[in-house]
Amino acid sequence: MTKIKNNYFEDLLKINKAILAPMAGVTTLPYRLFMREMGCKIFISEMVSAKGLYYKSKNTFPLMETNELEHKDSVTGIQIFGSEPEIMGEITERYINDTAFDFIDINMGCPMKKIVNNGDGSALLKDLDKANKVVREVKSASSKPVSVKVRLGFNENIIEDIIKAIEDGGADMITVHGRTREQVFTGEVDYDGIKKAKETASVPLIANGDLDKYLKAKEKMDYTGADGVMIGRGANYDPFIFSQFNECISGKKVSEYSLRDKIDAARKHFEIHLKYSKDKKKVIEFRKYLYWYIKGIKNSAKIRNSINNVNEIDQVYEIFNRIDDILES
Ligand SMILES: Cc1cc2nc3c(=O)[nH]c(=O)nc-3n(C[C@H](O)[C@H](O)[C@H](O)COP(=O)(O)O)c2cc1C
Incomplete structure (x- = not known):
């Protein structure tokens, strides 16, 4: 055959x-x-x-x-x-x-x-x-x-x-x-x-x-x-x-991205996550991604330590805001 x-x-x-x-x-x-x-x-x-x-x-x-x-x-x-x-x-x-x-x-x-x-x-x-x-x-x-x-x-x-x-x-x-x-x-x-x-x-x-x-x-x-x-x-x-x-x-000029861009992307990820996740513990589920996104950000040890206590949506935005403060300082 x-x-x-x-x-x-x-x-x-x-x-x-x-x-x-x-x-x-x-x-x-x-x-x-x-x-x-x-x-x-x-x-x-x-x-x-x-x-x-x-x-x-x-x-x-x-x-x-x-x-x-x-x-x-x-x-x-x-x-x-x-x-x-x-x-x-x-x-x-x-x-x-x-x-x-x-x-x-x-x-x-x-x-x-x-x-x-x-x-x-x-x-x-x-x-x-x-x-x-x-x-x-x-x-x-x-x-x-x-x-x-x-x-x-x-x-x-x-x-x-x-x-x-x-x-x-x-x-x-x-x-x-x-x-x-x-x-x-x-x-x-x-x-x-x-x-x-x-x-x-x-x-x-x-x-x-x-x-x-x-x-x-x-x-x-x-x-x-x-x-x-x-x-x-x-x-x-x-x-x-x-x-x-x-x-x-494809032979194009490769775009460069900053840590700022990465955190903006992380925010976008969180919005998509909230919209589509059916997990009852969807915020807790997002913690692991936060650990990855924070890598490379200087003086972020305190923020890193607080990720484990993140249970609510607002706490995730607070983490993003604290990262913004570091990036702007
Ligand atoms: C957290 C985690 C979960 C994984 N789960 C799967 C899986 O469900 N099925 C699979 O074929 N490989 C799984 N893998 C292996 C990855 O698909 C991949 O082969 C491996 O991580 C090597 O690629 P990388 O170095 O690009 O991560 C997993 C890897 C990690 C780190």
Whole structure:
């Protein structure tokens, strides 16, 4: 049977080459909508448990929240994790095909013990036959393109075998975080490993790991030959990274941003957060972002210490005002 080539990601990456990394507890719908305003156009949701959906866990469904806006001039994939091929296929058909999400991303990179001990996330990199079946089941059940996010391996770099197994299962795009599971988030990212992945892959290949400045992202994309980059933590500290990266790769003059600009962006983020967050503790939820935005601001230790007591909307604005005072002094 001739396999019909699916060009969804090829076409997408011709226009946009930077993806906001999925980050549990961070890349919520309000955060994605904020980053969309900041110039990012490709998103992946927080990871959603296949078993959680299968057993109808009430905590799982809110993670699937999306709205029309994030599929307008931008695309958003839903990330699922799980290791039982049949369950992965079944929840795809039952719960995901009818959503507005533009594509499905399968998590094979999560290093967390509670995930790995269940055989999920990066544990699949120890059993490539199973990894292959997971992709195959999701792909055959899915009405949407399917991407997979992996690491270089579990204990050691076996990226070529991983790419072959995942591609054989039918993946339409692969993202490689250039570390093994054993490294978690420590040590250097192995960009040569990502380069090898790109040389092995015939589907679009995305480079990920420590790309925390637009120029580094551009340089490593060029070095690895990757078709695009995925940026996670760098975007938390620097909300301008996507617009700068996009300017850089299109040969435009790259705009510079001050701390003042960052705090203005943080205010915008808070407004979007208040508008779209359905979390009962939405202000508390915003604390973590405040910690990131305050980084780099001199003499802000007192403000930093007070973030943990922020419970009310006015207290967040008070923090912004105190930062304004520092920046103006
Ligand atoms: C707080 C946090 C949550 C994360 N959650 C997920 C997740 O749900 N799914 C996933 O595939 N990766 C997750 N990751 C990994 C990131 O997507 C990314 O691969 C990693 O942070 C390396 O990229 P970076 O150096 O640009 O942050 C998470 C990372 C962080 C820091």
